[in-house]
Amino acid sequence: MQATITVKGKVIGQSRPPFADWSIPFPPDFVRPGDQVTLRDLITRIVHEEIDAFRLRQQERRLIRILSKAEIERGGAAGKIDMGGRDSGELQQEVDAGQAVAAALQAFEDRFYYVFLDGVQQEHLDQTVFLKPDSQVTFLRLVPLAGG
Numbered sequence: 593m594q595a596t597i598t599v600k601g602k603v604i605g606q607s608r609p610p611f612a613d614w615s616i617p618f619p620p621d622f623v624r625p626g627d628q629v630t631l632r633d634l635i636t637r638i639v640h641e642e643i644d645a646f647r648l649r650q651q652e653r654r655l656i657r658i659l660s661k662a663e664i665e666r667g668g669a670a671g672k673i674d675m676g677g678r679d680s681g682e683l684q685q686e687v688d689a690g691q692a693v694a695a696a697l698q699a700f701e702d703r704f705y706y707v708f709l710d711g712v713q714q715e716h717l718d719q720t721v722f723l724k725p726d727s728q729v730t731f732l733r734l735v736p737l738a739g740g
Contacts, residue, residue, distance in 0.1 A: 596616060596617055596725070597616050597726075598613055598614075598727070598728045599615065599638055599728075599731070600730045600731070601613075601731050601732075602731070602732050604732065604733070604735050605735055610733065616637070618723070628720045629720065629722075630718050630720060631707060631714045631716065631717050631719055632697060634709070634723070634729065636693050639692050640693070647687070704733065705733045705734060706734070707729065707730070707731060708730040709722075709727060710724070711728075711730075
């Protein structure tokens with residue numbers, strides 16, 4: 593079994609998370625003796641992993657799939673049965689990894705979200721973080737008050 597880092601999301605005032613928990617492989621190249629990993633490095637790695645996952649989802653939606661009976665039933669219950677096979681504009685979205693990372697880092701600096709690593713709030717992008725092969729990273733998004 594491969595070690596992973598679990599990524600979670602929460603939004604203040606909402607009971608449902610903004611996305612389902614997901615995991616990234618624990619990066620063996622990330623933590624070598626003497627290496628120091630910063631929060632900036634960790635956020636960058638997570639953004640790149642999500643970009644890769646997004647691109648894979650786009651590619652999979654271009655393929656026509658044969659659906660099992662269970663997949664058809666789940667799709668019917670959800671109100672949409674999707675076999676893929678589209679090559680529409682929505683599947684042609686390009687993601688600039690540099691811009692995505694910059695936006696994520698700027699949003700952290702602007703306090704749009706907080707980061708907790710194994711339950712401990714991380715406050716500075718350039719502080720060293722200590723990862724374990726079963727670490728949990730939680731992104732807590734803040735919701736601005738109306739009119740304030």
